[in-house]
Amino acid sequence: MTTEAATAETATAVSATATGGRAAVSERAGRIPKGNLAELFLLARERGAIDLAVGTPGAPETPKPLVEEAVRALRGGVNQYELPHGGADIRRRIAESFTTPADPDTELTVTVGGTEALCVALFSLVDPGDEVVLLDPYYENFLGAVELAGARPKFVRLHEPEGPASPDWRLDPDELAAAFGPATRAIILNTPANPTGQTLSAEDLERIAALCERWDVTVISDEVYANLVFDDRPHLSVADVPSLRDRSVVVGSLSKSHAISGWRLGFLRARPELTRVFRRVHEITTNGAGAPLQLAAGLTDLFDAASLTAAKELSQARDETADILARMGLTFRLPEGGCFVLADIRGATDEDCRTFVRRVLEESSVLLAPGTPFFADEERGRNYVRVAFNRSPQILAAARARLLP
Known part of the structure; x- marks a missing residue:
């Protein structure tokens, strides 16, 4: 079943619960794809399995100075509202971390994680019935956010590597x-991308820029893994591309790079005219x-490149x-960034990915993520699993022992 068919089926099922001729929930809410890992995650927890499915950081370790600053702020009485668009210190720190400068006062908004940042951008930029282009495979929350905004997804297939010399996706x-x-x-x-680990090249971005110019389209670039790029590659942001700078929105987050996913600290970067709208929606x-x-994030030096050791640590975890x-x-392509490997299972089994994931869980007590939620066509995704590697050396060693007895 394609993703479009699945969402239509969900909406029909919801409509069937209508009373008095009206649906129980909105059409947009009914089209949001249901979560695909919840059942497996609960089963894995019951069995005490090693979780290599979700991206919740097990590495790097949450920086102790960051935690101490947060405790100090709480005990010091910083327990009420901050400026809605974010504290001055954290906006300044974020702005200083960019390759291409941004004005922290007019171009940055601190959000409740990257997820809220994405939704705010979509709610601000698209109307019901508009089309939003998605590269396929994609992070599954992208589709839900597009549906919630009332827009229609248009999928562009990323072609699988065909051999050792073939380009990545x-x-x-x-x-x-x-x-x-x-x-x-x-x-x-999404660069680096979830689930593929791919980074978009300057050529890719210039090609996208030309199309955006022709059709007056805005780029929303999820760059939450900007600090997790490996093998000495520099991160290339859409904000670094002159032809995209004024028609782009950058979504960022501290969740993975600083191992504080539970703090829900993200941000939006955009030109001042868009930022004013984003702040109202936010x-x-x-x-x-x-x-x-x-305040804790703004008072530490953890945005300085020298102190961000996560990429080096996670590159070792990636290789393991x-x-x-x-x-x-x-089989797979080594990720250029992020914290996931998208692996083809056909060299190991004739099973579809869900059957394979369940068998691995039962036999080895290790949880992987089935690939189907990341593809518009489930049939295409049935050959893949996604594996999170932002885990400690101890956890990966235990996973090795279970998977390779």
Whole structure:
């Protein structure tokens, strides 16, 4: 079943609960795909399994100075509202971390994680019926956010590597161009990407820029893994590309790079005219992120490149995870960034991904994520699993022992 069919089926089921001729919930809410990992995650927890499915950081370790600053802020009475668009210190720190400068006063908004940032951007930029381009495979929350905004997704297939010399998850220029049209209002990018680990090249971004210019489209670029790029590659933001700078929105987060996913600290970067709108929508949705946590992040030096050791630590975890998966008979491209490997299971089994994931859980007590939720066409995703490697060396060693007895 395709993702479009699944969401339509959900909406029909919800409509069937209507009373008095009206649906119980909105059409938009009914189209949101249901979560795909909840059942497996609960089963894994019951069995005490090692979780390599979700991206909740097990590494790097949450920086102790950050925790101490948060405790100090709480005990010091910083327990009321901060400015809705974010404290001055954290906005300044975030702005200083960019390669291309941003004005912290007019171009940055602190949000309740990257998820709220994405939703605020979509609610501000698209109307019901508009089209939003998504690269496929994609982070599954992208589709839910597009549906909630009332927009229609237009998928552009990233082509699988065909051999050792083939490019990673290739974007076909003609297929990309065909996805744009008069109804297109935005394209969502993710670099480094979940689930593929791919980073978009300067050539990719220039090609996208030309299409956005032609059709007057805004780029929403999820760059929550900007600090997790490996092998000495620099992170290339859409804000670093002159032809995209004024028509782009950057979604960022501290969740993975600083191992504080529970703090829910994200941000939006955009030109001042858009930022003013984003801040109004943000005030209506959440009114602001946690004040003491913002203060803690703003008072530490953890945005300085020299202190961000997560990329080095996770590159080692990536290589360890890659060795485990290769020994299991899975094939994949080594991620260029992020914290996930998207692995093809066909070299190890004839099973579909859900059957394979459940069998691995039962036999080895290790949880992997089935690939189908990350693809518009479930049939295409049935051959893949996603594996999170932002785990400690001890956890990965235990996973190796269970998966390769």
